Amino acid sequence: MKKINHITLADVCKAAGVSLNTAAKVLAGQAKKARISEKTAKKVKKVAQSLDYVPNQMARSLRAKKTSIIGIFVADMIDPIYAAITHSILEELPKHNLFPLLTVAEAGYEMCRQTWLRNRIDGLIFCGTTPEMTPQAYSNLEKNNIRIVIAGNYYLPSGQSAFLPQVSLVHIDNHAGMQLIINHLIELKKQKIAFITGPKSHSDAKDRLQAYEYIIREHQNPIIADLQTDERFWQRGYLAIKQLFEQEVKCDGIIAYDDLVAIGAIKFLHQNGINIPNDIAVVGFDNLPQAEYSTPPITSLEQPAQAIGQRSVELLVKHLAQENKIEHVHMIPALIPRESTSTSHSQIAHKNEY
Incomplete structure (x- = not known):
């Protein structure tokens, strides 16, 4: 069997004409901290690459205790x-x-x-x-x-x-995000805005529900569509809005826990002849690719x-x-308005930096 020659740090030092310490510092990404010149650092890296040198991570870890x-x-x-x-x-x-x-x-x-x-x-x-x-x-x-x-x-x-x-x-920041969404719907003269909850085991679901309940009370009583289950994705949105309609609860705006829930809600609205956004506007969270290519494209809060x-x-x-x-x-997230809330929206209307 042919013996494999492993390239060591000593081989790199010899070929580059530098000390063992210099080569080690350069290849550990510490050249600047060790005040090694850029010219020397480039030379060491070039030699290491040409020799196909791979650091012995196990040995390095034993030395550094990390x-x-x-x-x-x-x-x-x-x-x-x-x-x-x-x-x-x-x-x-x-x-x-x-x-x-x-x-x-x-x-x-x-x-x-x-x-x-x-x-x-x-x-x-x-x-x-x-x-x-x-x-x-x-x-x-x-x-x-x-x-x-x-x-x-x-x-x-x-x-x-x-x-x-x-x-x-x-x-x-779910509170800041919910504030952006509700402000957007209020600007569009929506007066009965409902919220479709998320799975109870998700921290985001808790935060979004609490933010909705707190902020919406400035404008109306909360309208909450809650399945009391951990049903997810499209099914959750479809069944939650179906339940709301069966209870004869009126709304002209829907905030969904996320975009996939929003897509499920939109399917139910389409099947029942509800015009989006004229009859009911719909907003999701996360700004997934599916939101942009939904029919209609969904206004969504972009998850950073x-x-x-x-x-x-x-x-x-x-x-x-x-x-x-x-x-x-x-x-802090950004709101991406699309046709599910207003046909005149196609560009980013609100954005905050963190």
Whole structure:
């Protein structure tokens, strides 16, 4: 069998004509901090690339007592917002010389937990959480020196609507978003605005319902379409509006928990000869691609998924540097008006920076 020649850091040093320490600093992304000239850094990188040098991550981890591996947990692989946040995190981690370890709820929490511990991850970003993620579970992870950030929606235990994980969070500002939506519908002279709730186990569903109830009382009594179940997506919107109509509740505006719920509501309205937006205007959350290509295109609140992912990584990096103060960061969304509220709207009307 032919012997494989592994290129070492010493080989790179010799070829580049620099010291071992200089090469190590450059390839660890610390050239600027170590005051190594840009010319030397470029030379070392070019030589390493030409030799096809790959750092021994295990040896580096043993020396530094850190792995630079960050676990990413995705609570639901078919949820488009979790997917968008995860994509943003995967783009952001390499900028900080951190390596992703992707784990998914479908594999089971215990398998994921064992994978995190076996790979000695330094930090963990949850893109959503599941029932297994109790305060005790977070505490056990932190006892293993794993820093934690939750990105986006998190799981609410049954009967605990006030539950708030004692870890750092980065998520959409649902109150600010609901204010944008209601202001938009009031400007369009809508007077009976209903809200279709989301699954009770979703923190976003709780926040949006509370925001709706608080803000809408300035204009009318709340009109709430609630299935009292965790039915999701199109079915939830269709059945919730069907229930509202069977109860003979009148409305001229509908705010749906998310865009997929809005699409289900629109299907029911179409089937019953309701004109959108003249009879009833419809607004969703998240600004998914489906919203733009629905009939009619749906006015939606854009979920700042990329910004949530970026900010989550920035926050985790702070925790890895031993800045352990828990932070709850709210990202301000933007309203994207389309034909489901007014045929004259086709461009962004409201946008806020975070």
